[in-house]
Amino acid sequence: MYEVLGSPTSRAFRVIWLLEELGQPYKVNKAAPQSEDVLALNPSGKIPVLKDGDEIVTDSTAIMTYLADKHGALTFPAGTIERAHQDALTNCILDEIDSVLWIATRHNFTLPEEQRVPEIRHPAKWEFGRNVDRLMKRCKGPFLMGDTFTIPDIILCHCGTWAKSAKFPSDNEDLKAYLKRCRARDAYQKLTSG
Structure with missing residues (x-):
């Protein structure tokens, strides 16, 4: 176990x-x-x-x-072009979505108070919105890799929830529909339904 x-x-x-x-x-x-x-x-x-x-x-x-x-699930096999595309999406989400949220979070409460720069939230929100718009243009279907739900979907959906709680709103309709599909999955529902 x-x-x-x-x-x-x-x-x-x-x-x-x-x-x-x-x-x-x-x-x-x-x-x-x-x-x-x-x-x-x-x-x-x-x-x-x-x-x-x-x-x-x-x-x-x-x-x-x-x-x-x-x-052997939720991923494409190593050494395939699909895996290369999947890994590219994973790294894009980590670099352009997760890291922006993390920087803003650190300056909100994680760093020692004298090290915080609260003003960083404004450009971080702008960057987050821009990056979400760019990322959603790469979405190939109901999930990032098309019909197959993979690791980057879990990361992006988690970031979407984090963004909402951090008050990083996104008016990107494609993201909203995408998050709704991910959150409808049985495994996600089991974890969040109380």
Whole structure:
């Protein structure tokens, strides 16, 4: 059985959702960043952390890639052109959506108060909106890779939820419809329906 360390309200949600999609057994240790449990496995203190027996994997995207490859689902095979396109979308979302949200979040409450630059939220919101518009033009169907739901869909949907809670509104209608499709999936519903 897999063990996921990290709060389901963090990027650990991505890993938990993927495990639900895969139908794999897991347990969640709601360990906080920098907690003893996390620091014992990841010197950076960051979550999520995955325990697979005696093996440890860190970083939500690395964990998801490992699990998807291991179970042969939610990803295209390594070495295929489809996988190259999938990985390009994953990296685009991490660089242009996730990182913008993370920078704004850090300057809102994560950094020490004397290091925060609250004014960064305004250009970050502009950049987020621009990047969402560009990304949605790459969407090939109901999901980013067409009919196949893959790792970048989980990341983008998670970022869409994060953006809403961070008050990063997007009036992109394609994104709204896309998020609705992703959130309608059984695994997502199981995790969020209370």
